[in-house]
Amino acid sequence: xxxxxxxxxxxxxxxxxxxxxxxxxxxxxxxxxxxxxxxxxxxxxxxxxxxxxxxxxxxxxxxxxxxxxxxxxxxxxxxxxxxxxxxxxxxxxxxxxxxxxxxxxxxxxxxxxxxxxxxxxxxxxxxxxxxxxxxxxxxxxxxxxxxxxxxxxxxxxxxxxxxxxxxxxxxxxxxxxxxxxxxxxxxxxxxxxxxxxxxxxxxxxxxx
Amino acid sequence: xxxxxxxxxxxxxxxxxxxxxxxxxxxxxxxxxxxxxxxxxxxxxxxxxxxxxxxxxxxxxxxxxxxxxxxxxxxxxxxxxxxxxxxxxxxxxxxxxxxxxxxxxxxxxxxxxxxxxxxxxxxxxxxxxxxxxxxxxxxxxxxxxxxxxxxxxxxxxxxxxxxxxxxxxxxxxxxxxxxxxxxxxxxxxxxxxxxxxxxxxxxxxxxx
Numbered sequence: 001x002x003x004x005x006x007x008x009x010x011x012x013x014x015x016x017x018x019x020x021x022x023x024x025x026x027x028x029x030x031x032x033x034x035x036x037x038x039x040x041x042x043x044x045x046x047x048x049x050x051x052x053x054x055x056x057x058x059x060x061x062x063x064x065x066x067x068x069x070x071x072x073x074x075x076x077x078x079x080x081x082x083x084x085x086x087x088x089x090x091x092x093x094x095x096x097x098x099x100x101x102x103x104x105x106x107x108x109x110x111x112x113x114x115x116x117x118x119x120x121x122x123x124x125x126x127x128x129x130x131x132x133x134x135x136x137x138x139x140x141x142x143x144x145x146x147x148x149x150x151x152x153x154x155x156x157x158x159x160x161x162x163x164x165x166x167x168x169x170x171x172x173x174x175x176x177x178x179x180x181x182x183x184x185x186x187x188x189x190x191x192x193x194x195x196x197x198x199x200x201x202x203x204x205x206x207x208x
Numbered sequence: 209x210x211x212x213x214x215x216x217x218x219x220x221x222x223x224x225x226x227x228x229x230x231x232x233x234x235x236x237x238x239x240x241x242x243x244x245x246x247x248x249x250x251x252x253x254x255x256x257x258x259x260x261x262x263x264x265x266x267x268x269x270x271x272x273x274x275x276x277x278x279x280x281x282x283x284x285x286x287x288x289x290x291x292x293x294x295x296x297x298x299x300x301x302x303x304x305x306x307x308x309x310x311x312x313x314x315x316x317x318x319x320x321x322x323x324x325x326x327x328x329x330x331x332x333x334x335x336x337x338x339x340x341x342x343x344x345x346x347x348x349x350x351x352x353x354x355x356x357x358x359x360x361x362x363x364x365x366x367x368x369x370x371x372x373x374x375x376x377x378x379x380x381x382x383x384x385x386x387x388x389x390x391x392x393x394x395x396x397x398x399x400x401x402x403x404x405x406x407x408x409x410x411x412x413x414x415x416x
Contacts, residue, residue, distance in 0.1 A: 020218075094363070133406075134410060137348065137407060140345065140349055141352045147353070148352070148353035148360075149359065149360035156361070163299035164374075168307075168358040195349055199341075205414050206335075
């Protein structure tokens, strides 16, 4: 039942006149097209299922990055007369951007799941795939920017910079730095999955 | 001449038997396909030319970013007994990465120009377009990461961070900060052009 459905959707416009004027001639290409469409449908359905699984992995990575960064804070066990030493993600604008961007990417991924399912059910609808590739590309840029900005700050926190006279703060806030680094790695994994999703969609679009 | 050439390249496999058995039936769809291919060819050629122009703009932006960041350094007019105050891009690893990534992107863009020209001459070769979209996606990630990492450092240099006790260095190195900010902006422009190139290629792939 699925096979006939998918072969209906291939839009090779052979006019009505062909089937009426040359019956024998018309049936041969129609059968060839049908077999090809079924094969291509199976191939594209595999790509669509892989796309769906990758999106689930990306949701896990992006949510892990958001949650790790968003919940991490460390209060040092000693304090002076004036203030207590505390490190949290909202002390640094790059980390705030990181949390927002990863949350946006997670939300987008959840919203894109229905479209990915449509891609599995109807592998020949290229409009859905085009929509996904366009938004995925934007998300590649967003999540890579967030991860890179946070990574450069994490690097600075780890090793400091003598030229600019910026001291490494990870010596004091070791646990904070560790969980932040983990969040950055998770975000880079999500970015890599997004890049792969774009490539996969491009290959699927090419062979429609 | 071009019209016949392009119609040759549309791969709708109608077997030989069709034209021998039903002559009248075969000529009608062939003509329809030919007209459609010519229209699509013109449309795709326009996209390919636009792609080429955008690549030239991206080369300008990426080269400007590389050159600005690579050549910028500032030596303060006063010095102590021990050292002279000097700021250069290779003091900060994020800026080094920025220069390397932008140089790589410029090099890739120059190398991609011949492929873009092939896309103009033969608009129906989807393999070239697929190759370009895959590498363009990688470059989106690379150049966005470079720009974002540098931007977070530039932001820190401008406004500092009281929580981490990092002082703004732009108060001393005003000219350095200004040219570095310019380089970051140029790099973000190049990244935006790359995102647009990927979308353009995706649309062109969809309608092949």
